[in-house]
Amino acid sequence: MNLEKRNKIDNRILAGDGLYYKFKNRSYSCSAGFWARSQPNMNYIATTGHCYVPGSGPFYLLPWNSTRVYLIGEMPIHYLEPIDFGLINIDIKKIQPIPSVRNTDSERYKELFIEDVILASNNGAHLCLSGLRSHVKCGYVAALNGFTSNGLYFRDNIFVVNLRNIAGDSGGPIFYYKNFTHVSLNGIVQGGLFDFNDNINGITGVITISSILNLFEDLEVVTTS
Structure with missing residues (x-):
């Protein structure tokens, strides 16, 4: 794996791109959920909190179908309860976040512009994910009010979609197509529910x-609108 630390702004990160980090000589990956911002002008990449491992190194951008990675930063904010969520610091002088969803496999619509943020409000709604391993795939809302518990952490702020994600997709965006080029953000992938x-x-x-x-x-959430 080639580690890049260049200062040129030629490295863009989109929702669905890969996040790579190492811990005790082992490599791990998750997916970027969205570009987030807080005052005073702090920029982050949002993903799941379980992507953080205490003592692990910084996160790197791992684009789809690539072996070259680019330094992003540390994850100073990470929760496993009441929600599974984390924020990675990002230096926009080195990595340029883009308010779009990665859809590189498409011949015509390789980036989907995140126009707004909406709640999933109907069972059966057609939603999609973008992630490092699955790329883009779609399914339907199976339940709006779900919860998970592993005996240590309880989370009741989830909804359920009947699509299969792959390890490494955690943190990636769940979105709704408004048209061929614009989407609404609904949430981020927590992971598979094996029950x-x-x-x-x-x-x-x-x-x-x-x-x-x-x-x-x-x-x-930084959007195009």
Whole structure:
């Protein structure tokens, strides 16, 4: 893995791009959820809190289908309860965050502009994820009011989508297509929910965007509008 620390602003990070870090000589990965900002002009990449490992090194940008990574920064803010959420410091002089979703596999619409933030409000709504391993895939809302517990942490601010995510997709955006080029952000991937019996489609738990913004009242999602 090639580690880059160049100062030129030629490295862009989009929602769905990979996040790479090392701990005790082992490599780990998650996905970027969205560009977040708080005052006074602090910039972050949002992802899941479980991507943080105490004692691990800084996070790097790992673009799709790439072996070259670019330094982003540390994760000073990370929670496992009441929501699974973390914020990575970003220096926009070195890495340029973009308020768009990565969709590189598409021939025509390689970036999907995040126009706004909305709540998932209907069972059966068609939503999609973008992540390092799955790239873009879609499914339908199976439940609006879900919770998870592993005996240590309880989280009740999730909804459920019947699509299968792959390890490394955690933290990636869940979004709704407004048209071919613009999307609304609904939340970020927490991970697979293995208590559900769906061996065909898979089941993904989603951290609601409202629970994130309720916990961090001074945080805003950077959009194109």
